[in-house]
Amino acid sequence: MRNLSGCLSKIPGVRACQVILACFSLPLLALCPDPPLKLCQMVAGHDWVVHAKVESVQLLKDSDDMEGVAGWLYHLSVRKVFRGAARTKSLVVLSQNTTSRVNLDIGGEYFVFASKAPGEILETGNRCDDYSGARYQPQLAQQIQACVQGMSRSP
Structure with a gap:
């Protein structure tokens, strides 16, 4: 290089x-035709924004897919809820097998942006952004909190 x-x-x-x-x-x-979303757009555009630890991953198989993979279900232990139900201790989110999928490692702590998909499951990824699957960093947590506070002040 x-x-x-x-x-x-x-x-x-x-x-x-x-x-x-x-x-x-x-x-x-x-492959993203539009510029990546800014952080506050990401926060506003999702039902759930959490800091969570990945406890386990469940592979979803698909016989029609070339790789045989439909996606992954991530079982998360929630550390902090920025957006969503405040008392939530755990979440399960889907990341579909697309080019914009989110890959999370077991034991890793991440910021997860998720929204309701058909069937009441929460889905993460499938967007062009710099934040989906970002590992936990205190500075980014402060920036996310500022976005949430800015949303509450907006009319």
């Missing part, structure tokens, strides 16, 4: 270098 990044300053066709860098960048991200 170091050799490729040097080409940005030395080759007149910078765009060609950027394409090469994009091709070698992993992991592959979702």
